[in-house]
Each structure stands twice: as C-alpha cells, then as structure tokens.
Amino acid sequence: MSKKYIVHDRVGPQGSEIPIDPESIIDIPEELYGILENIQEAVERLNNSRYELGRLEQVKSHLLYTCNTAENLSAEEKKKLLNNLGLNDIGNYAIDFETKTIGRVMSIDGAPAPKVVGG
Numbered sequence: 001m002s003k004k005y006i007v008h009d010r011v012g013p014q015g016s017e018i019p020i021d022p023e024s025i026i027d028i029p030e031e032l033y034g035i036l037e038n039i040q041e042a043v044e045r046l047n048n049s050r051y052e053l054g055r056l057e058q059v060k061s062h063l064l065y066t067c068n069t070a071e072n073l074s075a076e077e078k079k080k081l082l083n084n085l086g087l088n089d090i091g092n093y094a095i096d097f098e099t100k101t102i103g104r105v106m107s108i109d110g111a112p113a114p115k116v117v118g119g
Contacts, residue, residue: 019046081095092105
C-alpha cells in the first residue's frame with residue numbers, strides 16, 4: 001500500500017500515516033481540480049501558519065525567560081546596593097541612573113507609595 005496522508009478531520013499528529021482502503025480510491029475529475037487546488041492551498045497556508053505560530057511561541061517563551069532573569073538580577077543587585085548604603089529600613093527606593101542617586105518613594109496626597117517606579 002502506498003503512503004497516504006489525511007487532509008481534513010485529522011485524528012493523529014500531522015503527517016502521520018493513515019491506512020486507506022485501496023478499494024475506495026477514485027480519480028478526481030479534471031473539472032474539480034480547481035477545488036482540489038483550493039484545498040491544497042488552504043492546507044499549505046494552515047501548515048505554514050501553525051509552523052510560524054510554533055516559532056512565535058518559542059520566541060515568546062525565550063522573551064519571558066529573559067524578562068524574568070533580568071528582573072531577578074535587578075532585584076538582587078538593588079538589594080546589594082541598598083545593603084551597601086545602609087538603607088535596610090522599610091520602604092521602596094527609586095534609582096536615578098542619570099544622576100546616580102537613590103531616594104525613598106513617598107506617598108502623594110496620602111495615597112500609598114507606588115510599588116513599581118519606571119525609569
């Protein structure tokens with residue numbers, strides 16, 4: 001039996017071999033080739049999109065890992081800086097990288113001090 005692959009109503013993994021009843025095989029008439037080409041084009045577009053989606057997920061996972069690693073590193077280094085400066089009391093500190101200064105974040109009009117300060 002030759003190798004055949006299913007197009008629609010896929011049950012197994014993509015590209016997996018499936019058994020075809022040789023008695024059921026019929027030739028597709030030439031006047032239906034346009035429909036056949038449309039199906040093939042749609043299937044190729046679907047496969048290409050799934051492939052790109054997989055690549056996008058890999059990039060997304062890598063970026064999440066990179067963000068988490070950088071966030072942890074910055075928190076550790078900020079903790080070291082605060083310890084070296086003797087600023088171990090409670091409070092959130094903001095760093096100004098341009099002036100190389102650090103200061104405690106204050107509340108504004110009685111509102112709680114922000115927990116995250118953008119730079």
